[in-house]
Amino acid sequence: MAWILLALAIATEVLATTALKLSNGLTNWWTAAVVLGYGASFTLLSQALKLQLEVGTAYAVWSGAGTAAIAVIGALFLGESLTLPKIAGIVLIIGGVVVLNLAGTSH
Secondary structure, three states: OHHHHHHHHHHHHHHHHHHHHHOOOOOOOHHHHHHHHHHHHHHHHHHHHHHOOOHHHHHHHHHHHHHHHHHHHHHHHOOOOOOHHHHHHHHHHHHHHHHHHHHHHOO
């Protein structure tokens, strides 16, 4: 259940960050989606931590997956560039999250 909450926290954070780009400096109706999305994301993340996840692992997964997803969304839907160095960075982020998860499971 903690991992499901974490996945939902990531999804709401990604939606909020996308809305942040669309909010034109928090000057239009997308601002509500930003506030609600980040609020939901932090609430879900806190509940995942409450259940069982270690804060270092959960935060790495939350921020890493969110960062990678936003880079891809920016390239696919917002007209942002996706260069080879950016792709390499995304791969490194995902690799770091995997290593943290593997390190967290070997006690």
